[in-house]
Amino acid sequence: MSEEFITRADQAGVYYLPATRRTALAAVSGKTGLRELRLAIPKSADSRKVLKQLGAALAFPDWYGANFDALFDCLTDPDTLPETGALLLLTGCAGLHKTDPQGFSTLTDVLQAAADDLRQHGTPLWVLLDKPAHGIAKLPQA
Numbered sequence: 030m031s032e033e034f035i036t037r038a039d040q041a042g043v044y045y046l047p048a049t050r051r052t053a054l055a056a057v058s059g060k061t062g063l064r065e066l067r068l069a070i071p072k073s074a075d076s077r078k079v080l081k082q083l084g085a086a087l088a089f090p091d092w093y094g095a096n097f098d099a100l101f102d103c104l105t106d107p108d109t110l111p112e113t114g115a116l117l118l119l120t121g122c123a124g125l126h127k128t129d130p131q132g133f134s135t136l137t138d139v140l141q142a143a144a145d146d147l148r149q150h151g152t153p154l155w156v157l158l159d160k161p162a163h164g165i166a167k168l169p170q171a
Contacts, residue, residue, distance in 0.1 A: 034169075036061050038114065041153035042144040043137055044168035045161045046118070054118075054157070062113035063153065070121030076132025079125060097139045104143035104154065114153035122160035137165060 034040060035057055046054065066086050070079055080095040087110075089103045103109045117140075126133040137158070144154040158165060 035063065035116070035155065036114070036153060038148045038151045038153040040169070041114065041148060041155050043141045043156040043158065043165055045165050046157035046159065046168045048159065050168065051118070061116075062111070063155070064111050064113070064115040065118075066115065067118045067120070070119060070125050072121065072124035073128060074121070074125055075129040076125065076136055079132070079136065097135055100136075101139050101143050101146075104140075105146045110147075110152070110154070112152060114147070114155070116153075116155040116157070118157045118159075120159045122158045122162070126160060126162065133162070137162060 035054075068079075068082055068086055070082070074082075076097075077095065080097070080100055083089075083100060084093045084095050084103070087103070089099075089109060093099050093103050122133070125136075137156075140154075140156045144156065147154045157168060161167070
């Protein structure tokens with residue numbers, strides 16, 4: 030994976046990242062200026078817990094209500110993420126998918142919607158999941 034690829038907003042979105050490619054990603058992401066966050070989702074977590082974790086990890090403002098609408102609003106707020114964009118690596122997705130399949134689906138939809146919105150402004154938002162999921166493509170090799 031190249032630095033150029035990972036900074037391109039037109040390619041950013043929600044993807045599955047196999048474990049075998051995480052080392053290559055780590056080598057590149059630190060050089061890009063992207064805000065990087067690695068979030069380990071506990072096995073028994075539901076979407077409410079994950080929304081709280083995301084808010085705390087990304088230092089969202091006090092008005093963040095730990096719900097899907099607020100997640101979208103914070104991710105697309107220019108005061109919340111740097112202009113250079115962000116890379117979120119979510120591990121433990123299998124547990125969330127098992128305990129809260131609807132919440133997992135909604136979470137990935139909201140993250141993709143935020144990435145789509147930011148793409149229009151030239152800001153990349155990469156969300157990389159450690160579990161393959163319906164409708165989620167594998168991260169391209171670029």
